[in-house]
Amino acid sequence: MTLANIEAATTQTSASSRRALRSVLASKTATIGIILIALLLLTAALAPVLAPYDPIAQDINNRLLPPSDAHWLGTDGFGRDMLSRIIFGTRPSLGLLALVIATSLPIGLIVGISAGFTGGWVERVLMRFTDIVMAFPQLVLALAFVAILGPGLVNSALALTLTGWPAYARQARTEAAAIRQSDFLAAAQMGGIRGARLLFGHVLPLVLPSAIIRVALDLGGIILAAAALGFLGLGVQPPTPEWGAMVSDGTKVIFDQWWVAAAPGAAILIASLAFNLLADGLRDILDPRRD
Amino acid sequence: MSSNASSAITATRRPLGRRVVDSGRAFAVWFGTFLLTLFGLLVITFALGLTSAADPALHRVGEHASEAVYQQARHNFGLDQPIPVRFANYVWGVLHGDFGISWSSSRSISEDLARVFPATVELAVVAIIFGATIGIALGLASALKPRGLVDNILRLVSLVGYSVPIFWLGLLMLLIFYATLHWAVGPGRLDDIVQYTITWHTGFALIDTLWAGDWASFVDALAHLVLPASVLAFYAIAGISRLTRAALFAELGKDYVTAARARGATQWQIVMGEAFPNVAGVVVTIVALSFTVLLEGAILTETVFAWPGLGRYLTAAIFVADMPAILGATLVIGASFVTVNAIADLLTKLIDPRLRT
Numbered sequence: 001m002t003l004a005n006i007e008a009a010t011t012q013t014s015a016s017s018r019r020a021l022r023s024v025l026a027s028k029t030a031t032i033g034i035i036l037i038a039l040l041l042l043t044a045a046l047a048p049v050l051a052p053y054d055p056i057a058q059d060i061n062n063r064l065l066p067p068s069d070a071h072w073l074g075t076d077g078f079g080r081d082m083l084s085r086i087i088f089g090t091r092p093s094l095g096l097l098a099l100v101i102a103t104s105l106p107i108g109l110i111v112g113i114s115a116g117f118t119g120g121w122v123e124r125v126l127m128r129f130t131d132i133v134m135a136f137p138q139l140v141l142a143l144a145f146v147a148i149l150g151p152g153l154v155n156s157a158l159a160l161t162l163t164g165w166p167a168y169a170r171q172a173r174t175e176a177a178a179i180r181q182s183d184f185l186a187a188a189q190m191g192g193i194r195g196a197r198l199l200f201g202h203v204l205p206l207v208l209p210s211a212i213i214r215v216a217l218d219l220g221g222i223i224l225a226a227a228a229l230g231f232l233g234l235g236v237q238p239p240t241p242e243w244g245a246m247v248s249d250g251t252k253v254i255f256d257q258w259w260v261a262a263a264p265g266a267a268i269l270i271a272s273l274a275f276n277l278l279a280d281g282l283r284d285i286l287d288p289r290r291d
Numbered sequence: 292m293s294s295n296a297s298s299a300i301t302a303t304r305r306p307l308g309r310r311v312v313d314s315g316r317a318f319a320v321w322f323g324t325f326l327l328t329l330f331g332l333l334v335i336t337f338a339l340g341l342t343s344a345a346d347p348a349l350h351r352v353g354e355h356a357s358e359a360v361y362q363q364a365r366h367n368f369g370l371d372q373p374i375p376v377r378f379a380n381y382v383w384g385v386l387h388g389d390f391g392i393s394w395s396s397s398r399s400i401s402e403d404l405a406r407v408f409p410a411t412v413e414l415a416v417v418a419i420i421f422g423a424t425i426g427i428a429l430g431l432a433s434a435l436k437p438r439g440l441v442d443n444i445l446r447l448v449s450l451v452g453y454s455v456p457i458f459w460l461g462l463l464m465l466l467i468f469y470a471t472l473h474w475a476v477g478p479g480r481l482d483d484i485v486q487y488t489i490t491w492h493t494g495f496a497l498i499d500t501l502w503a504g505d506w507a508s509f510v511d512a513l514a515h516l517v518l519p520a521s522v523l524a525f526y527a528i529a530g531i532s533r534l535t536r537a538a539l540f541a542e543l544g545k546d547y548v549t550a551a552r553a554r555g556a557t558q559w560q561i562v563m564g565e566a567f568p569n570v571a572g573v574v575v576t577i578v579a580l581s582f583t584v585l586l587e588g589a590i591l592t593e594t595v596f597a598w599p600g601l602g603r604y605l606t607a608a609i610f611v612a613d614m615p616a617i618l619g620a621t622l623v624i625g626a627s628f629v630t631v632n633a634i635a636d637l638l639t640k641l642i643d644p645r646l647r648t
Contacts (some may be wrong), residue, residue, distance in 0.1 A: 029450075132328045137628035139587045140605070141335065144621040147609040148343045220454055228591055231458050232606055247459050251595070254462050255470040265459030272454035280450060 030281020036274030044090040053081035055088040056239040064257045073263045076249060082260065085241035086267050092153060092236040093243060094272060096226045100164060101215055106229025107161065113199055113207060114171070116176025127173060132168035146234040153236050156229050160222060171214045175207040213282055219275035227268045235291055238267035243268045308354045317640065325633040332625045336618045338380050339376070343614055350394055390619035395611045400619040403604065408623065409494030410480060411593065411600030415585045417497075417520040422527030422585070423578045429528065430535025430574075434543065434562050440534045445532055452529025457588050461522045461595035468518060475518045476511075478597035487510045519596040526588045534572070542566040572642030579635035583628050590624070 025031055043050060053071075067074045073082035088116030115126035142159035149155050179185060188202050229235045230244025238245065243264040250261025348364040356364075365371050368382050373497055384390070390400035433442035468475040476482075479488065481496060485508045492499050496512035542548065551561050590602030597603065601624055607615035 055485055081530065128324070128327075131324065132331050135328045135629055135632050136332065136335075137583070137587055137625050139590065140624045140628070143590070143609065144336070144339055144617055147612070147617050148339045148614060224454070224456055227456050228458065231456070232594070232609060233589070234609070244456070247462070248454070251462060254466055258466050261459070261462055265456055265462070268456045268459065269451075269454055272456070273450065276450055276454045280446075 016105050016177045027281035027284060029277045029284075033274050033277030033279075033281060036270065037278065040271055040274060041095065042046055043087055047088045047091060049085035051081075051087045053084040055080060055084040055241045064260065066252060066257070067259060068185070074259045075261050076246070077253065082246075082263050084247060085178040086243070086264055089243045089246065089267060091269065092230075092240065093223060093226060093268075096153055096157055096160075096235075097222050099153065100160045100222050100226075101219075103157060104164040105168055105211065105215055108165040109172050109204065109207065109211060111165070112169035112172025112174075112211075113176045113203055116173035116178075117180055117199060117203055119177070119180065123173070123177075127170075130166045130169045130173075133163060134170075136163050138163040139228060142225065142229065143232065143234065146229060151229075151234040151237055156226060156235050159229070160225055161249070164218070167218065168211050168214055172207050172211055175210055176203055179203065179206055179235060179279070201232060216275070216282055218280045220272040220279060223268065223272040227272075243271075303542050321633070321637055325629070328629050328633070329626060332622065332629060333385065334378075336622050336625075337378050339621075340381075340614065340618050341377075344345045344379065347615070369410055374544055376535070385622065390622070391615035393608075393613055395608070395613040395616065400616050403616070404601065404619060404623050406494070407600050410428025410496075410598060411586070411589050411602060413495045413497065414516065414523065414593070414598060414600060415582065415589055417516050418523035418585055418589075419527060419578065419582050420637045421520055421524035422531055422581065425524065426581075427535050427574060427578075428529040429532035429538060431562060433532075433536050434539035434566070435558055437540070437543075442536075445536065447531040449529040452525055457522060457526050458591040458595050460525065461519065461592055464518055464522055465595070476514045478595075480510050480512070480599055481508070482515075521593050521600055522596075523585050523588050523592050527585055530581050530584065531574075531577055534573055538570040538573045538577075539566050542570050572638075575642065576635050576639045577637060579631060583631045584636070586624060586628050586631070 006238055007215055025034075057080065059075070062071075062075050062079040063077055065075040065079075066070055071081050071083065073086065076085070111130060115123040115130075138160070141163055142156070145159035145162060146152075146155050149159075185198070185202060188198060193202065226235065227244035227247075230246075231248045232243040233245065233248065235244055236242040246264035247261045247268070250257075250259075250264070254261050348368050349359060351368070352364045362371075369377055372380070390404065392398070393400050393403060396403070413440065414538045421516050429441070429445050429448070433439070433445045465478065466476075467518060469477050480486075485500075489496070489499060489505070489508055490503055492502055497509065497516075500506075500509035500512055543561070548561055548566065551565060556564075567592055589598075589600060590605060592598065593600045593602035594606045601620055605617065605620035605624065608620060
């Protein structure tokens, strides 16, 4: 009986996740998003191969050149090739994105699962705390955090994590609370599984899929927040190419050499749009009122 | 609401006294959460100041001061006190409007903040008026013809609106409408000439120029507002139109709409006469929440448009590593954000009877 229950629960999830995958691919916006994301990842991985020039090699004789055959997107104020810098710029953006998720998702899951599964005053305290953090202004606190503790990739990621986890905690709490009373957990507990093993071996696998989808909805926003930090000089430090910082460099010459700011900004737009297209498709699929 | 649903609610209504006690309790919980959130904000800014590598005492006396002078400065700043006492002093100071002295300008930070605050409010209010009008209109238009042209355009606009870096959009707008087409005036809040002739009463340029009956200055202030407010408004339109559309679509799926359709009501009659009035409360909340997004968006927009508000004050302080000014500006922006958020929360509870506890 217990085994059959557990098996039923697990097969159900894998079947539904396969069905979910199929409907994601059926959504046009999500498919375009996935293709764009794949291209971004490929660009980041193959940056040294794809980039025609060294992204940090300065060439003072060829500063601020307009787009041409030699430099498809022109050159910046130090004579560096814009295209190569934009190609290498995928790395800090996607890297920061991965770091933010790698820190905020586990925090959200731990808080949410503990709250949802335990219930009682633990749940009330944890969720009140979550609500308070959720009410904080994310960008302003991130700016203050990085401005005071020092710029860079890791501090930027921590700054965005600081206020980024509550949404995942809420989602995880709802899911964990829904399965708190289920038979298969009672069975596992009777089998002597409790504590962390129960929470992370039996509750987590059922909570994780929806949490991951919840994360997917935020990715575009994280790209924008990271770019904003870079624009204000608080992200990855020069000479490492970073899109936000490149737009900031371009502001000085925006009226004369507009491409220096326009090209990296377009890269931010495309990256963020890719994740938002995926999110748009996912939201449609998750919406129970669809059709 | 259908009459059926409301009669069901009346049937289960609790006695009046009980309801008054309950809403009093709900209000107390709301207010307590609001105060706790503000307190949390103070804890964060205090902790940031504490963990900072910058030493206020060292900053005051300079690196070549003797040990005795340095210790005296530490004592004057209260830095030799235990941390809970320092936190209490910090909260006490903030409650009395004392945010310390700016390291870069040596002026009182609270006076600086009071001076720049109206500029941000003016920008954000004009932007939310633009954004809410266009956003709600777009949401309505797409509900009038689901999957029609407007609906599809709206979907594209909101996708781009969610994805575009606002500081870049601002730069492009300056490039196109100011530098290339000469349709708009350049960055800043007022022309230099106006800047030094205006008499400030409220700190809001539009109000103060009208107050003085100075029509030319009023037009100048308005002209400077158009571009940054439009950029911010675009940012808000994405959210407002999309959520308005979603609220309307949810309403259109309800039984009373089907019934109205069966009676031969047109889509216009249903959307404008029935669905929109029913979601109006939700829309108010959406607009209030969008206002918080604008407060944050204003930081980047102000930086691009050289708009002398809170956001530009914050980024200027960041560039010169002026720690007390950074923390003060963060606290004021954060507190405004939290306050608007809490008001939106309260509005939701007041408007939607289902959420009343």
